[in-house]
Amino acid sequence: MIEVTVHRHGAGSWEAIPVPPHGWPAGVERVRLPDGTDVAGLLVRLGIDRSLASIVVVNGRICEVSTTLSHGDKVDLVPPVTGGRLLPMEAR
Amino acid sequence: MPGYIGKTLRVDLANRRTSVEEMPDEIHRTYLGGRAMAAYLLMKSCGPEVDPLGPNNKLHFLTGPLTGTQLPGSGRNSVAALSPLTGRFGEAQVGGYFGAELKRAGFDHVIVEGRSELPVYLWVHDGNVEIRDARAAWGLNTADAQDAIRAEVGDRFARTALIGPAGERMVRYACVMNDVNHAAGRSGMGAVMGSKNLKGLVVRGHEHVPVARPEVIREIAQKIAQNKALLDQHRKYGTTGVTSGLNASGGLPTRNFQTGHFEAGEALYADAFNETVLVDVDGCYACPLRCKRVVEAESPYAVDRRFGGPEYETIAAFGSNCGVSDLAAICKANELCAASGLDTISTGNVIAFAMECRERELLKKADLSGLDLTFGNAEAMVRAVEMIASREAIGDLLAEGVARMAKRVGAGASAFAMEAGGQELAMHMARQKPAMGLGYAIGPAGADHGLGLHDTAIANDGPGMLPWRELGVLKPMPLTELSANKVRALIYGQCWRTVLDSLSTCIFVPYSRSDLVSLVSAATGWNSSLFELMKVGQRGITLARFFNWRHGFTRNDDRLPERCFEPLPTGAMAGTAVDRQQFDSAIDLYHEMMGWDPATGKPGNGTLMELGLGWTRE
Numbered sequence: 001m002i003e004v005t006v007h008r009h010g011a012g013s014w015e016a017i018p019v020p021p022h023g024w025p026a027g028v029e030r031v032r033l034p035d036g037t038d039v040a041g042l043l044v045r046l047g048i049d050r051s052l053a054s055i056v057v058v059n060g061r062i063c064e065v066s067t068t069l070s071h072g073d074k075v076d077l078v079p080p081v082t083g084g085r086l087l088p089m090e091a092r
Numbered sequence: 093m094p095g096y097i098g099k100t101l102r103v104d105l106a107n108r109r110t111s112v113e114e115m116p117d118e119i120h121r122t123y124l125g126g127r128a129m130a131a132y133l134l135m136k137s138c139g140p141e142v143d144p145l146g147p148n149n150k151l152h153f154l155t156g157p158l159t160g161t162q163l164p165g166s167g168r169n170s171v172a173a174l175s176p177l178t179g180r181f182g183e184a185q186v187g188g189y190f191g192a193e194l195k196r197a198g199f200d201h202v203i204v205e206g207r208s209e210l211p212v213y214l215w216v217h218d219g220n221v222e223i224r225d226a227r228a229a230w231g232l233n234t235a236d237a238q239d240a241i242r243a244e245v246g247d248r249f250a251r252t253a254l255i256g257p258a259g260e261r262m263v264r265y266a267c268v269m270n271d272v273n274h275a276a277g278r279s280g281m282g283a284v285m286g287s288k289n290l291k292g293l294v295v296r297g298h299e300h301v302p303v304a305r306p307e308v309i310r311e312i313a314q315k316i317a318q319n320k321a322l323l324d325q326h327r328k329y330g331t332t333g334v335t336s337g338l339n340a341s342g343g344l345p346t347r348n349f350q351t352g353h354f355e356a357g358e359a360l361y362a363d364a365f366n367e368t369v370l371v372d373v374d375g376c377y378a379c380p381l382r383c384k385r386v387v388e389a390e391s392p393y394a395v396d397r398r399f400g401g402p403e404y405e406t407i408a409a410f411g412s413n414c415g416v417s418d419l420a421a422i423c424k425a426n427e428l429c430a431a432s433g434l435d436t437i438s439t440g441n442v443i444a445f446a447m448e449c450r451e452r453e454l455l456k457k458a459d460l461s462g463l464d465l466t467f468g469n470a471e472a473m474v475r476a477v478e479m480i481a482s483r484e485a486i487g488d489l490l491a492e493g494v495a496r497m498a499k500r501v502g503a504g505a506s507a508f509a510m511e512a513g514g515q516e517l518a519m520h521m522a523r524q525k526p527a528m529g530l531g532y533a534i535g536p537a538g539a540d541h542g543l544g545l546h547d548t549a550i551a552n553d554g555p556g557m558l559p560w561r562e563l564g565v566l567k568p569m570p571l572t573e574l575s576a577n578k579v580r581a582l583i584y585g586q587c588w589r590t591v592l593d594s595l596s597t598c599i600f601v602p603y604s605r606s607d608l609v610s611l612v613s614a615a616t617g618w619n620s621s622l623f624e625l626m627k628v629g630q631r632g633i634t635l636a637r638f639f640n641w642r643h644g645f646t647r648n649d650d651r652l653p654e655r656c657f658e659p660l661p662t663g664a665m666a667g668t669a670v671d672r673q674q675f676d677s678a679i680d681l682y683h684e685m686m687g688w689d690p691a692t693g694k695p696g697n698g699t700l701m702e703l704g705l706g707w708t709r710e
Contacts, residue, residue: 009334010361026362049555050552080549
């Protein structure tokens, strides 16, 4: 198992982006994952839709979701910052 | 017609005359209101011979068909004139209560022309208008002026759109403040107001805004009010929530856009903000979102809560972009801007530019009236805001904006003068979001993040793409791609945004596209459609472009500062730059897609005719 630190960054407001009914809880958490898990696997584990983590940064560099994570990695998940709007799922 | 009062108030300050004009229904439906209506009215009345700070410039206060209904986000209005900052189409969007109250007072729009000999304000109440002596309020900050004028008219619920001392002194990026803490920030509309000796508009009304189908409006308003996740998000963070993500992803403008990562940025993040300076939240007419911040501080910077608090743009402009990590100082700068009526985005940029000139020794300490304006010097930054508002010493140069300063400084300073179309860039970096950069370069009012595309919004597949698919943008595109598809998405996004700004509704309220179509139909009784509304958006953009072309601006003016083409030195996007060749091609392609001549920037005849703008050729 590996452990990574995940920082889910806050959203101001988003342009017409559907968000889960529980919103986007910003904050920092430690997550334990099987060896060899990539960023996509981390997002599945956290239940985060890919379009909501619009930028993924691992150890200070932007990366793809196919990037394999290592023990101790610091992951920043950045929602689509638009100064815009946020659309409830149930409204679609 | 439902949705509109049908009356426009015209005020001639030179002759102290007022008149009421009825606007034909067809004009309402063709231009809606707000920004597109501003483009129409300016195109009709303001030729290239007009001096933006002269008596012939016309200042417009505009609402839309949803304004003053019970919808969240319907308290807004638009302020428009020929811009003294850019020499182009000038327009600013603003929230608060003023827009709704203006309509309730009996007018959709107000057009002010001429120049008063003495300072005046307009008292508009229940269909009546008085031009009143404002000598007692002249020189007062926006809050004190509001108190004085409300006392004078004897109505503490009167709503105000006022300038502060910066507008009176015609600082080129002076703004108009609604209700003291909501800014019609961009384009220097406060300077136009100052040039007319007009301290403000004060409105009060009791008229019910008529709508065709109130039940539809009620239902959609309730849907918003019941979305707890949405309300919690806005109440807790407002726009301050985005600071940390932008810093982590390398897109937070830092030290005059030199880089996209501020190493001391954590001090500016939303949680720190909430813990240290936030004391309350505030909102706008009929809106449950409460996204506005209210801050307070004591020593060393006493910050008055009457002036609200900084948004993300302001936190970045006075924070990271000036190398300042002191939230209290940023709140103080914000307070001074609201009190004196200064656009925080332009003011922060101007100070950051001066700081870089100082560091490069293009401006010496002596040139800066002894002010030690270096990155990170919060005290000097706060003092500079005061000097700009009063045009005191070096403040007089800073009051001219970055583009004019760069010309005065010379020695290649324009390469790091962070403006496009004469207006200072907003706090979103073209090197992270190239379509935003394209929007800055080509925006009708100069750099305006409201008319740029946040590339992050369409970077990944998922539910976030749903609203884009409605517009025919089917696939996500990589963040820094600047392809034909990205240009197309930018255009559609701009057209939609122009619809929102012409309805004068708020982008933070999450109406879907189909909601908005239903709302427009419900308010007006029209059988409207997404197609019809998008065409209004395109019409507004094209008219503003035609206006700019008539004022001498061409394709060659659609540009970004050189700095945007240099790789970012640090942060998560280190090494990334806007590709110059791709950018130039994208600008050309934008023109071709919009039916504008790529050589001159002039909208083509076919496009004008298709949009029903054949009259512009007369």
